[in-house]
Amino acid sequence: MSDEKIVKKFQVLQQKFKIDVLATDTIAAANAAAANANAAAEAANAAAGRSPYIDDTTGTWWVWDATEEDYVDTETSADPQTAKADKADFDNLVNEVADIEENPSDFARVADFESMPKLAGQPMLLFCNGTPSSSNKPTNWIDFMQGGYEWTGLPSAIGQQLLDYTNHVLYFGWLNPSNYQLEWKH
Amino acid sequence: MAIKLTNLPKRGDAVLGILATNKIVFATHESMMSNTLDTSVYEYIGVVLRRSGKKVLYAYKENASKKWSDRYAFKLTGYTLDGTSRTGTLNVRTASDWGAAVAYTISYNASTLSDFVSQLNTAFQDNTNYPALKTQDWYAELDSSNNVVLHFAFSDYRQASNTGSAGFALTANLLPNCTAIANMRRNNGATGGEGAISSMERAIAYFYSDLNSSTYNPTSNVTSIARTYPICKPGYLGTSQYSGGADRCADLRAVFGEGEAGWLKFMESCLPILPTDWGNMGMRNGKERTAHLASQTYVSNTQVTPKALCPAADYCANISTSVLPKGTFWLPTTEEVAYLLKGIKYGTINDRNADIVNALQNKMGGSAISNGSYFWSCLRSNTNNAWYAHGSYGFFYGGVMCYANVCVPVSLYELP
Numbered sequence: 001m002s003d004e005k006i007v008k009k010f011q012v013l014q015q016k017f018k019i020d021v022l023a024t025d026t027i028a029a030a031n032a033a034a035a036n037a038n039a040a041a042e043a044a045n046a047a048a049g050r051s052p053y054i055d056d057t058t059g060t061w062w063v064w065d066a067t068e069e070d071y072v073d074t075e076t077s078a079d080p081q082t083a084k085a086d087k088a089d090f091d092n093l094v095n096e097v098a099d100i101e102e103n104p105s106d107f108a109r110v111a112d113f114e115s116m117p118k119l120a121g122q123p124m125l126l127f128c129n130g131t132p133s134s135s136n137k138p139t140n141w142i143d144f145m146q147g148g149y150e151w152t153g154l155p156s157a158i159g160q161q162l163l164d165y166t167n168h169v170l171y172f173g174w175l176n177p178s179n180y181q182l183e184w185k186h
Numbered sequence: 187m188a189i190k191l192t193n194l195p196k197r198g199d200a201v202l203g204i205l206a207t208n209k210i211v212f213a214t215h216e217s218m219m220s221n222t223l224d225t226s227v228y229e230y231i232g233v234v235l236r237r238s239g240k241k242v243l244y245a246y247k248e249n250a251s252k253k254w255s256d257r258y259a260f261k262l263t264g265y266t267l268d269g270t271s272r273t274g275t276l277n278v279r280t281a282s283d284w285g286a287a288v289a290y291t292i293s294y295n296a297s298t299l300s301d302f303v304s305q306l307n308t309a310f311q312d313n314t315n316y317p318a319l320k321t322q323d324w325y326a327e328l329d330s331s332n333n334v335v336l337h338f339a340f341s342d343y344r345q346a347s348n349t350g351s352a353g354f355a356l357t358a359n360l361l362p363n364c365t366a367i368a369n370m371r372r373n374n375g376a377t378g379g380e381g382a383i384s385s386m387e388r389a390i391a392y393f394y395s396d397l398n399s400s401t402y403n404p405t406s407n408v409t410s411i412a413r414t415y416p417i418c419k420p421g422y423l424g425t426s427q428y429s430g431g432a433d434r435c436a437d438l439r440a441v442f443g444e445g446e447a448g449w450l451k452f453m454e455s456c457l458p459i460l461p462t463d464w465g466n467m468g469m470r471n472g473k474e475r476t477a478h479l480a481s482q483t484y485v486s487n488t489q490v491t492p493k494a495l496c497p498a499a500d501y502c503a504n505i506s507t508s509v510l511p512k513g514t515f516w517l518p519t520t521e522e523v524a525y526l527l528k529g530i531k532y533g534t535i536n537d538r539n540a541d542i543v544n545a546l547q548n549k550m551g552g553s554a555i556s557n558g559s560y561f562w563s564c565l566r567s568n569t570n571n572a573w574y575a576h577g578s579y580g581f582f583y584g585g586v587m588c589y590a591n592v593c594v595p596v597s598l599y600e601l602p
Contacts, residue, residue: 120462144455145441150375150412158463173463180367180465 054078119157119173121148126162132171132184138162155182189224190217193601194237197529198542200550201231201244201599203509210509210599212242215542219549229508230550233543235596236525243525245543246505246515246595247552252497254562254572254587257484258345259337260356262326269297274354276336280318284344290316291352299328306336311487325486335359337484343586346570358569360587361482361495364475366566368573369465370520370582374411374455377465379567380576380583381415382458385527388557389416389453389580391534396420396427404434411441416456416581422449458524458582466520466565466573466582472596475564476503476516498562502595515595517564520573520582522596526561527575533558560591 050064053071061078062071117124126138134153142148155162155173162171162184171184192199195212202211205227212234223230232246266272272294277287292309296302306326313320322338322345329335336356338345350356368379383389393416397403403421405428417435420426423445424433442452458467469475479499483492494500502517518526531540533556538548544555560577562585567573571584574591585591 120459120464144373144375144411149371149373149459150455152371152375152377152412154464156371156459156462156464175463175468180369180468182464 119160122156122160124160126160128162128164128166130166131164131169132162155184158182188217189221189228190214195234195242197234197236198546199234200546201234201242202228203231203507205229205508208509215546218546223550230552231507231510232552233546235522235543236528237601240601242599242601243522244597244599245526245555246502246597247547247550249553249555249592249594250501251590252501252562252593253340253590254498254585255340255360255496256493257337257360257486257495258340258570258588259335259358259360260348260350261359262334262336262350262354262356264350264353264355265294265302265334266353267296267298267302269295271295272353274350275352276319276354276356277349277351278318278322279342279344279348281321281342282318284342287348288318289351290319292316292354299332299334302326303328303334306334307487323486323488325484327485333359337486340588342588343570345588346586360569361479361566364479364566366568367466367469368567368584370458370467371462371464372413372455373457373459374413376412376414376456378414380581381413381456382582383416383453383456383580384458384524384561384575384582385530385533385557385580386453386457387531387534387580388527388577389456390450392579393418393453398428403428405429406434407437408435409437411438411452411455413438413452413456416453419446419449422452456581458520460521460524466567467524468521469519469565470521472519472522472564473513473516475499475519477513479517479564480504498591498593499564501593505595510597515597517562517593518596520563520565523561523563523573523575523582523594526555526594526596527557530555530557532556533577555594560585562591562593 052061052063054060055062055073058073059078061074061076063074065072122142123140127140128136128138130136132138132153134151136153137151141151144150158173158175160173164171169186171186173182174185175181176183190213191211192214193212198215200213200215200218202213202223203209204211210231230247232244234242234244236243265274273291274294275289275291277289279286280288292306294302294305296305303326309316310319310324310326324336324338326334326336346358348356369377370379370382371377372382393402395418397418401415403418403426408417417438418426421429422435422438424435438452439448442448442455460467462468476499479496480494480503482495484495485492499517502515504512505515506512529541530543532538532544532554538554539545547553547555556577557580558577561575563573565573567584570586572587573582574585576583
C-alpha cells in the first residue's frame with residue numbers, strides 16, 4: 001500500500017473513532033490502526049485476481065480463502081446435471097417444509113417406528129392384544145388427548161393394518177361401499 | 187412491490203389465469219393485497235383454501251344461493267289398468283297450510299301405462315278440481331323401468347310427507363341413483379349423522395350461551411366422551427339454569443379439563459376427523475357427483491324444455507372463466523366444505539377482512555364467505571336432505587333439498 005493510501009485510510013479511521021491526534025496514546029492507537037489497515041489492504045490485494053475455478057479431480061468449484069491464503073473446496077458440483085439434481089432435492093425439501101407449515105395438522109411426516117407414517121392420523125400398523133373391538137383398543141392407538149382421536153373398534157383408513165398378536169391374526173381396513181363404513185377384514 | 191407469483195400456494199393466496207396462455211398461476215396473498223391486478227394480463231379466478239402435497243384446493247371467486255333440488259318425486263303404485271273407471275287419492279301438502287294434507291281424488295279409466303300417465307297429467311292441470319296440483323306443477327311420467335313417477339315443485343319440507351290412499355300409494359323416489367349416507371366420525375369417537383362441527387368459530391359463538399335444549403344441554407349425566415352434538419358452555423361447566431342446577435358433565439371435565447379452556451378442548455373433540463376414508467368425509471369424488479347431479483333434468487306441464495333438476499350442482503358445473511372451461515368446478519364435498527370453513531372468521535366477526543380468505547375476496551371483488559351462511563355440499567344425507575354446514579349452529583346438518591343455500595364452486599389444481 002502506498003503512503004498516500006495509508007494516510008487516507010488513517011483519516012477515515014480518525015473520523016470513525018474520533019481520534020484526538022494531539023494525545024500521545026491515541027497517536028499510538030492510530031499507528032496500530034494504520035498498521036492493521038495496511039495488512040488488510042495487502043490481504044485484499046493478494047486475493048485480487050484469484051477467481052473461482054473448477055477442479056478437474058473433484059469436479060467442484062474452488063474459491064480463494066484469504067484467511068487460509070489458499071483455494072478451498074466449496075463441494076458445489078460444477079456438473080450442470082448434478083447441480084440440477086441438487087436443485088430438485090432442495091426444491092423438494094422446500095416443498096416438504098412448506099407442507100408442514102401449510103398443514104401442521106397433517107400427521108405423516110417423520111419416520112422412526114414410534115412416529116412412522118400415519119394413515120388418517122393413526123399408525124399404519126396397529127398392535128392389539130386380541131380381537132379388535134370397541135372395548136379392545138390397540139396398544140399404539142393415539143387418543144384425542146394425545147393428538148389423535150378416539151378408538152371406535154374400527155379402522156380409520158383403507159389399508160390400515162392391525163396385528164392381533166395374541167391370536168396371530170393380521171387384519172386390514174376395508175371400505176364397505178354400501179355404507180362407506182370401514183371394517184376389519186382378515 | 188409487484189405481484190409475486192409462487193409455486194407453493196397456501197391458504198389465502200390468489201388463483202390467477204394468464205389470459206395469453208390460459209395457464210393457472212398462484213400469487214401470494216401479501217402481494218395481491220398491496221397491488222392492483224393488471225387485468226389485461228391476468229384474471230382473478232379465486233382463492234386457495236388448502237394445499238396438500240401437490241394438490242391445491244381452491245374456491246371460485248363468486249358463490250350463489252341455489253336449491254339442491256327443484257323437484258320432489260314419488261313412485262306411484264296401487265293403480266289398476268283394466269279399462270274400467272277407477273279412482274285413487276293423493277293427500278297433498280299445500281301452501282295454504284303445509285301442516286295438513288288436502289285429499290285429491292283422481293278418476294281414471296286406462297288400460298295402458300301411457301294412457302294412465304296422460305290422464306294423470308290432464309288431471310294435474312285441472313285448476314278447478316285440483317288447484318294445488320296445478321300450482322305445484324305436478325307431472326306424471328314413466329321412468330326407464332316403466333314405473334309411474336310423479337314429481338312437482340319442491341318448496342317445503344313437508345311435501346315429502348305426501349301420501350297416497352284409496353287406490354294410490356306413494357314411495358319417495360327423488361334421485362334414486364344418488365347415494366345417501368349420514369355418517370361422520372368425530373374426534374371424540376362418536377359416529378353417525380348431524381352434529382360434527384363445520385365451523386369452530388360459529389359453533390363457539392352459538393354454544394357459548396346457555397341453551398334450553400336437552401340435545402345441546404344434557405339433562406342426564408354424561409358418562410361417555412363420544413358426543414354426537416356439542417354441549418353449550420354453561421351445560422359443560424355445570425352452571426346452566428336449564429339442567430335444574432345439576433352438574434351433568436363432570437365426567438367430561440375430568441377428561442377435557444375445567445373452565446373455558448376445558449370446554450374449548452371438548453368442542454375440538456366434536457370436529458370431524460380429517461382426513462379419513464370413513465363415511466361422508468371419505469366421499470371425495472365431488473367432481474363426479476356434481477357432474478351426475480348436474481346431468482339430471484326434468485320436464486313438466488309448464489317446463490317443456492329440459493331444465494336442471496339440481497340447481498346447486500348445475501350452477502357449479504357450469505362455471506367457466508376466460509381460461510377455465512365448464513366442468514372445472516364442482517359443488518364441494520363435506521370434506522371440502524370443512525376445509526373451506528376452517529379459519530373463516532367473517533360472520534362471527536363483522537369485518538370482510540377478518541380472515542385471509544375473505545380479505546382477498548374483498549380486495550378482488552369476490553363473494554363473501556361467512557361462517558353465518560349455510561353451505562351446500564354435493565353429498566346427500568337421506569331421502570329428502572343433503573349435507574350442509576349450518577350457519578347458526580356451526581355443525582354439519584342434513585338440510586332439506588328444497589331450500590336455497592350457498593354454493594361455493596371449488597376445484598383442485600395439481601402442481602407440476
